[in-house]
Amino acid sequence: MPQPSIRPDVVVLFTDVDWHGHLDDPTRPYHRDGRPFTLAEHRLLITVTPEEEAAGLAQLRREADWLREIDAKRQVFADLLLKYFAMLPEGSVAPDAVAIMTDEDYAEYERLLPIVTAEDTLEYLAEHAQD
Structure with missing residues (x-):
């Protein structure tokens, strides 16, 4: 039995539907x-095959996983800054917190900063993901 071909343009279109x-x-x-x-x-879109729908759903699951991963990284980043803000007087700003970070925390701050501040964090994570 021949393997059905998946049309990438249909999969991309399927993943771009606002299902809400x-x-x-x-x-x-x-x-x-x-x-x-x-x-x-x-x-x-109405010609989508079951195989194309499955490929699209798999892609949407990967995107959701990536978004959860990014949200977790954002939380780690916020917690890192808040740890130092707790040591500073009211009205302090992020550079004040960064200035008193340990070397280890500063390295983590530097690693997370481009991820959590990227305009398109999914794209950044896809391009810079570490295995």
Whole structure:
């Protein structure tokens, strides 16, 4: 039995569906950024195969995992700063906390800073993930 081929463009389109609906027209599919699907996109979307849907769902699960990982890193980063803010007078700012960090904590701060401040943290994590 031949292996069904997966169309990457359909998988990408499937992963971009806003599954929570849209108030303007709940019967029409919308992209996650709020744009309605074009007629051509809608026609392509309804041709999704079970294999393409499975690939899209796997990608969405990976994205959710990455987001949870980023949220955890953000929490570690915040906890790290808060540990030092507790030692400083009220009104202190982040550079004050960084100035009194141990070398070990400063290294962790430097490692986390580009991740938690990246404009697109998923993209940063995908490009810089450590195995």
